Amino acid sequence: MEEKFEVIIIGGSYAGLSAAMALGRSLRKVLIIDSGLPCNRQTLYSHNFITQDGVKPGVISSIAKKQVLEYKTVEYLNDKAVKTKKIDKTYKVDTESGKTFSAQKIVFATGIKDNLPKIKGFSECWGISVVHCPYCHGYELRGKNTAIIANDEKAIHLASLVNNLTSKITICTNGKATFNTEQKIQLARHDINIVEKQIIEIIHKNGSIEKIVFTDNTTMAFEAAYGAVPFTQHSNIPESLGCKLTEQGYIDVDMFGKTSEVNIYACGDNSSPMRSVANAVSKGNFVGAFINMELTKEQF
Structure with a gap:
């Protein structure tokens, strides 16, 4: 049976978790789908993030995940979103394990993939x-x-x-x-x-x-x-749904994190050249709050 949510967040690292917290605090029914492969998984320490300077990235995300899931309307699935399609005003998301979910709004916090040169070491x-x-x-x-x-x-x-x-x-x-x-x-x-x-x-x-x-x-x-290495989007789903990319290859969003497609949002490294944990957290928090405001307007 297909489970329905108000918001599905694809990508459960810093931006995705931050968006989920903002939504969870307003009792929004949220699903986070995450494959567990953040782009900074090899980085030893995170810096330039006030209160977390010098902390290991995995420690920050682990604490964040624990705190976000204290909000009972937020669920977390360790899986990979492989396809999303729009049916009327609803988005259906299929995962690698064969599960299907639906939501009114989708957030892509999927990050980017560095295309490293083929240099040994x-x-x-x-x-x-x-x-x-x-x-x-x-x-x-x-x-x-x-x-x-x-x-x-x-x-x-x-x-x-x-x-x-x-x-x-x-x-x-x-x-x-x-x-x-x-x-x-x-x-x-x-x-x-x-x-x-x-x-x-x-x-x-x-x-x-x-x-x-x-x-x-x-x-x-x-x-x-x-x-300075080139990059590609970590997920091709946003582009397959019609989301426009910038000339640099980022998902094109406005100041509220809205993409070119209705009810699809993006935050974090996939839509910003400022690649940092602090920026991802900030953008995620803002997108989560904005989506809650959009849902409020639609329902009130």
Whole structure:
């Protein structure tokens, strides 16, 4: 028998749990469906989140889940949503285990998937010593001999932020550099070297970078690295339902988390370039409150 909810939240990490808490506190009947694979599962510690600075990400989500499920109208299912379709004004969600649920409103808090380069050792270091965000990790990596594995504007952006944290920066473009003359002058002014050789391996110890190996078998020693890697949506369901994406590949939402499709919302990393636990919690809380207001208008 198909179980009905007011809201189904697909994705039960920080944004999804935060949305569920806001809804649960207004006694909304909510189902969270989560596959248990957050994108930061390899990250050792979470930072730049007031009251939780330096806490392990898994600890934060575990506490959050326990607190959210204290609200008896909120249910949690460890499963994977594989298909969603709209029938009249209702959305039906099918899961990998063969269950089907329906709701008036859907929230996608599904995050994004980093498409890591096929460089030996890169994935083992990702989120540990090869990171994406100076705000999340930069303070802990301050003063270290740092590589920026990126090219063009992405490398310039990272270099400008990291330059305030360490004076030892080398940009490894993993191929021919695409900087214009002005950018090269800017980098030289800050004593930032450019290495245009392709990378074949990152030598590390338990995820802590030690050296970068290039195709000519030369190596450079580093203590930290930033990587600008492309991403795709973790779930293709929003796009299959007609939700528009931005030019950058994020789900296009307005200030209330509303997508281009009626009664479908998104929050967290899937719809914001600001990838942090604090931002995900904030956006989720706001979306949950806004959906409750929408339900109130419809029912009162």
